[in-house]
Amino acid sequence: MYKILTVEDTVRVPPRRFDENLKTVITSEFENTITGRIDKNVGIVLSVLKVVDMGEGKIIMGDGAIYYNVTLEVLVYQPVLNEVIEGSVSEIIEFGAFVNFGPMDGLAHVSQITEDYMSYDQKNSMLVGKETKKTLKLGDTIRARIVSVSLKPKFSSSKIGLTMRQPYLGKLDWLEEEKKAQKKKETKVEKKEKPREKK
Numbered sequence: 001m002y003k004i005l006t007v008e009d010t011v012r013v014p015p016r017r018f019d020e021n022l023k024t025v026i027t028s029e030f031e032n033t034i035t036g037r038i039d040k041n042v043g044i045v046l047s048v049l050k051v052v053d054m055g056e057g058k059i060i061m062g063d064g065a066i067y068y069n070v071t072l073e074v075l076v077y078q079p080v081l082n083e084v085i086e087g088s089v090s091e092i093i094e095f096g097a098f099v100n101f102g103p104m105d106g107l108a109h110v111s112q113i114t115e116d117y118m119s120y121d122q123k124n125s126m127l128v129g130k131e132t133k134k135t136l137k138l139g140d141t142i143r144a145r146i147v148s149v150s151l152k153p154k155f156s157s158s159k160i161g162l163t164m165r166q167p168y169l170g171k172l173d174w175l176e177e178e179k180k181a182q183k184k185k186e187t188k189v190e191k192k193e194k195p196r197e198k199k
Contacts, residue, residue, distance in 0.1 A: 001080045002102075005042065006052060008071050009034075013057070015064045023051045026070055034074075038158060040151040043078025044103050077103050079149050079160050084169070089140045092127060094120045097136055099144060099162060106160035108144055113164050134174060141172045 009030065017025045027048045034045050050073050057066035087101030096109040110118045113136060116129035126137035136142075148161035164170045 001078055001083055003043070003076050003078060004049065005074055005076055006071060007074055008069070011068050011070050012065045013068065018066075022068075023054070026051055026054065026068060027072075030070070030072060038151050038153055043076045043151070045074055045076050046103060047075045049073040049075055079104060079106075079146050079151075081146055081149060083146045084143060085146060085162075086141065086143050086172075089136060089138055089142065092120070092125050092136065092138060094122075097127065097142075099142055104158070104160060106144070106146065106162040108142070108162040108164055112147070112162065114170065115165060134171070136171060143169050143172060143175065145169060 011026045011030050013022070013025050013029060017029075027050075031048050035047065036044065038044050051070055052073055053071040055069035057068050059066055085099075085101040085106070087099040087106075089097050090100040090105060091098040096107050097113065098105050098107055110120075110127060113127065114129055114132065114134060116132045116134065118127040118129055118136070120126075121128050124137070126135050128135050142164060144162040144164045145166060146160060147163045148159070150159040152158045168175065
């Protein structure tokens with residue numbers, strides 16, 4: 001879930017940037033230190049939107065920079081349990097598919113892709129359903145639900161689990177096919193239920 005948060009912090013403005021617009025420098029310096037970091041309570045910080053408030057600058061002995069206490073609006077993304085996401089398959093491996101959604105990746109384990117047994121086709125780098133013959137490959141767009149979240153300060157240590165086995169979830173092409181099949185079924189039922197006209 002994307003959120004806009006108000007944060008308070010101290011930003012160091014180096015001497016080489018004293019001649020630039022102060023708000024622009026504060027935004028830039030804060031982004032350089034915080035953007036891309038993961039906090040388990042906040043999520044991943046994506047961008048600084050604006051400087052809301054700024055105190056007077058302070059100089060610390062032995063450092064030529066000026067330190068400002070600031071209040072900023074920042075854009076963050078925090079994955080939430082049961083959140084439905086749409087993303088594209090970024091990697092297929094033997095035990096599942098990595099899905100990129102916005103700033104993060106999640107893993108849909110093979111057991112969480114369909115009701116059908118999915119096997120790994122290494123030659124074509126895709127997962128194939130045993131009975132349905134459904135395929136999942138690199139670049140496919142999917143809809144999934146977040147079922148587990150473990151955020152750590154490092155991206156590589158963070159883990160997000162996804163499922164595609166619930167109604168209205170899965171590869172978007174599969175969902176479109178299911179919708180068409182359902183319409184056909186409904187049309188057949190309507191035709192059967194229409195009373196015959198008397199001659």
